[in-house]
Amino acid sequence: MQNAMFRDTEVSTEVTCRCPQCGAEEKVPVSFPRWMLDIFRDKTPGLCAACSEKIRQRNQQEADRLEAMRRIESAGVPPEFRQWDAAKGNGTLARFIRDHRDRNLLVIGANGKCKTRAAAYNLLLEAKAGQRCRFCDYPELALEYAAAMQKSAQEGLDFVRELLRQSEILLIDDIAKRKLNETGGELLYRLVNAVYEGAATRLWITSNKDLAPLLQRFENGDTGDAVISRFDRLIDDERMSIYRV
Incomplete structure (x- = not known):
């Protein structure tokens, strides 16, 4: 013992x-x-x-x-937009986006002005820093939304809510690339209106049309008016920064 x-x-x-x-x-x-x-x-x-x-x-x-x-992979940025050459790109625009990254952004300019490349470059920086980011080509996103709406209106609502829930920054590229049909215009309104009403997601949007010409891209004029109105109010409230290249 x-x-x-x-x-x-x-x-x-x-x-x-x-x-x-x-x-x-x-x-x-x-x-x-x-x-x-x-x-x-x-x-x-x-x-x-x-x-x-x-x-x-x-x-x-x-x-x-x-x-x-x-x-970076989950952000979905296409490979062709993952590299940035300051000597060839629009460095002023890239710096503007960087300086206003905590806001919603609307970047307007003609094709070839490096809108997408500058926005994607900054989106990747935010993704590396830990933000949940997603790059969306708007015509493709509108097709996904239309497919959800064909199932039911609730499916369409859930699609938008999930898109916003999963993203702290949502880069929507080239909203005026094609004419905005009924569902395409409705999707843009739902996204912009959600941010206007206080959604935590930041929208970074690129367009080759300014606000007045953009209105003409909507098949449904009432939806177009509502979208432009939300843009104007967000800008007036200083919750969205606008840059014209």
Whole structure:
């Protein structure tokens, strides 16, 4: 019985650990049953604090790199818009978007003015920083919405709500690329109106038509009026920044 009690007694001491990485030795406090005392009398291998921290930092950097790659992929930015050449691109526009990234944005300009590239470049920076971002080509998005609406009106509402719920920044590219039919115009209204009413999602929108010509792209004039009205109010309230290239 006495031997059993002796064996179970805890011993607190220090052991000398030699780091197999750099050879440094350090004292490490340990506690163990007394019967293991002889085992710990000699030097015990173990990474020193400095080497452990270096390995932890390397592992964290790799984890951060993989997470950034995952965010970039989930943002859905087409490969052709993932590179930015400041010498060839519109650096002024890119800086404007960067400076106003915490707001809703409306970027208007003719084709070839680097609207999409500058917006996508900044979207990727936000994705790398941890924001939930999504790039959407508007004609394709309108087709997805139309497919949902064909199932039911509720499916269409759920499509918009889920799109907003999953995105902290939603880049909608080229809203005036094609004429906005009934469902396409309705989708744009639902998105802009949701932000106007306080949705947390930020909309970054590009268009090759200014507001007055954009109105002419709507098949349903009433829907077009409502969209332009929401744009005007967001801009007047300084909740949306507008840039004309």
